[in-house]
Amino acid sequence: MVATEKPQYKIIGTRPRRPDGVDKVTGRAQYGADIKLEGLLYGAVLRSPHAHALIKSIDTSKAEALNGVHAVITNADLVGSGQTFQPTTAEAIESGTYWQALEPGKASPRWAAENILAGPKVLYHGHAVAAVAADDVHIAQDALELIDVEYEILPHVVDVQDAMVDGAPILHPQLRTGVRAAGVDTRSDIETNLASHMRLESGDIEKGFAAADLTIEREFTSSQFHQGYLEPQNATAFWSHDGRINIWTSTQGSFMARDATADVLGVPVASVKVTPMEIGGGFGGKIPIYLEPMAAVLSKKSSRPVKMWMDREAVFQATGPTASSYSKVKIGVTNDGKITAAECLFAMGAGGFPGSPVGAGVQCALAPYKIDNQVIDGLDVVLNTPKTAAYRAPGAPATEYAVESVMDEIAEQLDMDPIDLRLVNVAEEGVRNSSGTPWPKIGAKEVLEAMKSHPHYLSEIQGEDVGRGIAIGFWFNGGMESSSSARVNKDGSIALILGSVDIGGSRASISMQLAETLGVTYEQIAPQVTDTDSVGYTAVTGGSRTTFAGGWVAYELGQTIKAEMISRAAKIWDISGDEITYTDEGTVVGPDDAEGNKRVFSFNELAGKLQATGGLIAVSASSSHTTQGAAYGGHIVDLKVDRDTGKTEILRYTAVQDVGTAIHPDYVEGQIQGGIAQGVGMALNEEYYYDSDGHLMNGSFLDYRVPVANDLPMLDVEMVEVPNPGHPFGVRGVGEVPIVPPQPTIRNAVYDAIGVRFYHTPMSPRRVLDELL
């Protein structure tokens, strides 16, 4: 580990067991689909067989009549439950009032509702049309077959570039392009699939390119990838007669799920309580809601609790994959490698409703570099594919893949070491990023230097069709609102109540930061994730913000507890609090008394006196930090391409990453390894296949094929620690950066191995063979 100016910590940097670990290895942990309730019904969802069609009619009467069926719902029931926006009725659509609430480029609750259950149209293969609750899953599925839906099939479009040409099938006739930049030319009076257009611009791009000795412009495309979390979406709901709605679900953000459900159902936020269950992966895909409102309305209709979970095909068909993308990147450099200008265009497919991650992708694209003259355009395009959701560093893998690929070609043409080319241009503290904000202390340079001196990079590679590649990647990390509360018990043990859902060890990492703040042991902190009624608002577990923001709140809780401990000691010793210090060891020390005796309490000792001095300590903290934990990672791969099968085998993989401060190094490593594995899947074989009717052809794990254990070698991680000046413990956030570099790293290595430059990911065996044959 390369550490720069790291303070001495006692707990941070150790590797204790996670508090939820034993339950998870013994099968006791309760994930969303594990909930058991008296009188539970089981739900199932009817999905569209078409990519794009008008729904002429839906007849649910036969399904309702089936023995064992308790409720059947369609969009009309969803919007019938009191929502605040215009319901999806034929009259409303005809008179135009239905469309009035649509704001260009902005997600509306109606869109959320119509993604959950289709409104006047189905917009992708697998779009939910109706839902059933029955005594068991099999009966619910039988009932689906009895629902008659009459469709009028419409022409469809599933490709980003196709969707932007004149005459493309239009998904939303009333959609107009939302413009998020000055000077952007849009024809806002015509029907379009272009939901929004943003631009970032600085310097003088023409002057920049004029100063270049070499300019390279390339176009890239990438397929849609799915997050592939192993646990399908699920939700269980009970809508009580008193109007209270209880929801148990696997979500990345219980508060987000609560608010979105209330918006869609048009009920007060306070009437919805979301209890986040253990969650089996999300990677961004469990931020949106899908089943929650359906289960709630089915429960209302049946007066019974209703549990729903998706089958795997539905997960692929109807939950957020990432955006497919088209990119054009042009970079100009001087002969010594200095970038003089960059011009980029990124278009991303949002799926059936606006809202691709193109905005984040645009901001990340050039983040590793200092580029004075740049223009970046981002386009958000609706398509007849599932509504995209965030997926680990949303938007960044596609945009940075394009930039890092062009950088590799520049290095080759200038005959420069690719790391040296990046070092010439690397962004540092004070350099302005694409949005015009100066970077605080960042570790891009440290990462590149650590890559350059890494034994992997220094080693020789040999063998036929074997190659090496490198690339770097960036993600923002951090910020947003988090809340927690803590109670000190009479023996000094501490109950820590968290608003953040724990996907991969945040109970441990946040407890460690509280223990560090207080100078107490990790073991005496008992963390628990709680429901939305029991803690303050907390944003999603995502954006690599949880250990960052949650740790910040823990630090603030710790400060409050310290102050309270001092005031109690002051009371007991009958002196002023100003004379008392709270030490790093967690003791409370005052000046010697009149007889010369030491005045000192251990944390636990003083905890035993709390009840007699004003009661046990119970404190809450919320914070909303706008600072970020900007972080960089650089990857090195050695691989071998099999010319007979087109298969690429990863021989050796190393990731170097600036992690700020590694709170629990094992979990930091694990995050990075997991990100690499997903990135390798994107680079080499994962993708959505549509047939000519817009049907998703590979909606199963067998056919979508995420990497399995024998696709990968051990994944080496080198952590660089450049503490984040914007966090009490220097945390930067870890999980997202590592999914960014694999695509260009592997692409650049494939070129080194077989001399072929790819301009599309994945570089699947079929595509490799196409190039070689």
Added chain:
Amino acid sequence: MIPEPKVVNTIINGDSKQILVSERDSLLEALRDRIGMTGAKEGCNNGNCGACAVIMDGRLVNSCCVMAAEVEGAEIMTVEGLASRDELHPLQTEFLDNAALQCGICTPGFLMSSYALLQENPDPTEEEARFWLAGNLCRCTGYDKIIDSVLTVAKG
């Protein structure tokens, strides 16, 4: 028509159990929905992910692909039966101490699959472990720490 429920007699983790099942239930559904044993997880319901792995009469199976009616008279071991009364199984301890789980939803399947591997081949090479475990998907860890844990336990 709703099929008649049917009773199957089986031994689960050493205890005899009678389970009232629908004849359309899989073993996974019988365990999870009929008797509330939710240690085995559903990731795909078609044999592709290994999250539902249990051991049936000494053989590793994906319980989503076994009909509940087929387990009449069989002995089933699930993740709930891996630890003894007093102690976690060494695989459980190693998974915990080596951070071999992140979200943990794949963990029950990996533990059962690794247990079966070590029964069959007590000292696997890394490659053997990777091939044996290729039927279990994990989307969080990149497999590194899982493979490492299994090999560590094998080495004793």
